Amino acid sequence: MEATIAGCAELGVPGIGLWRDQVAELGVARTAALARAAGIEVTSLCRGGFFDAPGWFDDNRRAIDEAAELGAAVLVLVSGGLPAGSRDVDGARRAVGDAVGRLVPHALAAGVRLAIEPLHPMFAADRCVVATLGQALDLAEPYPSSAVGVCVDTYHLWWDDQVWAQLARAGAAGRIACFQVADWITPLPEGVLLGRGLPGTGCVELRRFREAVDATGYTGPIEVEIFHEDVWSRPGGEVLRETVERYVEHVL
Amino acid sequence: MEATIAGCAELGVPGIGLWRDQVAELGVARTAALARAAGIEVTSLCRGGFFDAPGWFDDNRRAIDEAAELGAAVLVLVSGGLPAGSRDVDGARRAVGDAVGRLVPHALAAGVRLAIEPLHPMFAADRCVVATLGQALDLAEPYPSSAVGVCVDTYHLWWDDQVWAQLARAGAAGRIACFQVADWITPLPEGVLLGRGLPGTGCVELRRFREAVDATGYTGPIEVEIFHEDVWSRPGGEVLRETVERYVEHVL
Structure with a gap:
């Protein structure tokens, strides 16, 4: 954390999105x-959510x-997957909307906006039943946009x-709370969590996304997110420098 | 093949869908x-497609x-992924539609219907740019439904x-050419190809799909598709019996 x-x-680099477990350390x-x-x-804290867990x-x-x-x-929210033994994905999505709603008063009081993040459909069973930007916006809709927005992550949405x-x-409704760029590289590793390479090493049209988000009037931060063993095994300073270079080349 | x-x-079991490589043997x-x-x-042959390959x-x-x-x-068509080095997924989808169109005269002459199969979005980069049933139907639309339909596979579509x-x-347009049931189990293995268990071992609402397809008026075959090392390593006859039992319990 100190070195980063x-x-x-x-x-x-003017801002950083942090993860709760690393903040806790x-x-x-x-x-x-x-x-x-x-x-x-x-710029953001990752993550709340997992509304299927006890004590959520x-x-x-x-x-x-x-x-x-x-x-x-x-605060970025990853909803959690299907409850154990359940096949009711529609019901699980409705439950996510209800859970977000229960957090709204506390979020408003704290001045923190909740960002529902759709994850790639490959995570729908075991990590996040919210699988598209359309679904996330449907779930956010009943609540004030000052309290509930969505997180736009290119890795999860590029195929749609x-x-x-x-x-x-999302832009017209003022719902974009967070914008993350991450690239999609194949083959996907076991468990499919750590398949995100440095910007420009994959197949996502990152600049097209940035321009589309810009066009909505969004002026907030843009976060770069990388999950990959090959990248993580390199010296952090080197990765940070390459990330900035690639951000300029492929996103800006 | 003989034993199966x-x-x-x-x-x-009145019918079987076959794979080209095994037929070739x-x-x-x-x-x-x-x-x-x-x-x-x-009931079907898997598969044509891969329109990004030379000689397609x-x-x-x-x-x-x-x-x-x-x-x-x-004939089930798996479209293929993005051309090497390309990030243009929209262009790749358009090219799939054009390629299917070029095959229509031969398909009509042979009396074989082409079934565009949307694969799960986790395959969009490297195996099949057609990622939703809506996309498959859009691509089929310009061609007669007697020549071009879609393949409905629960494994690929359940999250949507x-x-x-x-x-x-699809039903109203007479486009359902093929209906395959396969279940989604986690964690996904490396490369994510072999994650399909026996019916009822995963989280897909198989019966809901079967009823929805029935409701469109579809009366064609229902294929069960299983790709999993654990299942493949068991004796085939035993797997076939269990498949029939589970089909009755979870699909019929």
């Missing part, structure tokens, strides 16, 4: 102080509080021919 | 004779001829909340 925040400051207060001292904005309500309230303490405007219309819908 | 066809006959004429002698209908046109014409010789009414409306659309 220092590295961002050194390279002129250093402590929320210390992480917040570190980012503040370096002039780095915490209290845990999500804690996540909202942590985001607020970090100065993060957004409806995504361009749904981006326009 | 004999096993189907013994268990009262025994020979098309011999396979056709074997199925005919056993009173087993060849001639190879697909051969596949149509093979289907005709086997008495299979349907649009699928019920698209099934109704």
Whole structure:
């Protein structure tokens, strides 16, 4: 955490999205102080959600509080998969909407926006029943856009021919709370979690997404997200520099 | 092939969908004779497509001829992924539609129906750019439904909340050429090809799909498709019996 925040400051990266488990290692207060001292904005906290887990309500309230303490405007929500033994994906999606609704008062009070993130349909069974931007927007719709938005992640959405219309819908409704760019590389590894390479190493039209999000009037941060053993095994400073270069080349 | 066809006959399974590579091992004429002698209908041939491969046109014409010789009414088409180095998924989908169109005269002459199969979006980059039933129907639309239909496979479509409306659309247009049931089990293995268990071992609402397809007026065959190392490593006869039992329990 210290090295990453220092590295961002050194390279002129103005903000960083953080993960709760890594924040917990250093402590929320210390992480917040570190980012503040370096002039780095915490753009989002990943992640709340997992509404199928016991204790989800209290845990999500804690996540909202942590985001607020970090100065993060957004808490990203990954909904969780089907309840054990269930095949009712429609019901699971409705339950996600209800759970988000129960968090709205606490989010509004804390000044943290909830961002429902659609994950790629390959995660629909065991990680996130919300699988398209259209579904995420449907779930967000009953709640004020100041409290509930969506997270647009290119990795999860690139295959969907409806995504361009749904981006326009999201923009018109002021629902884009978070924008993440990540590239899709094959073959997918076992468990399919760690298949995201550096920008430009995969097949996603990253610049097309950035332009489409820009066109909605979104002016918030753009986060680059990379999950890949080959990338993670390299020195962090080197990866950070290459990420900035590739961001300029493939996204900006 | 001999054992499978004999096993189907013994268990009262009236038809079987075949794969080209396995037909080629025994020979098309011999396979056709074997199925005919056993009173087993060849319900479909898998697969044509891969329109990004060199020689696709001639190879697909051969596949149509093979289907005709086997008495299979349907050739299933898996479109292929993005051309090497390309990120243009829209363009790749348009090219699939054009390629299918070029095959229509030969398919009509041979009396074989082409079935565009949408594969799960996790295959969109490297195996099949057609990722939803809606996309498959869009691509089929310019051509007569007697020549071009779609293949409905529960494994690929279960996560999609649009699928019920698209099934109704497919039925109204007479486009359902093939109906395959396969179940989704997790975790996904490396390469994600072999994640399909026996009916009822996963999270797909198989009966809901069967009823929805029935409701469109479809009266054709229902194929069960299983790709999993654990299943393949068991004796074939045992798997076939369990498949029939599970089909009755979870699909019929």
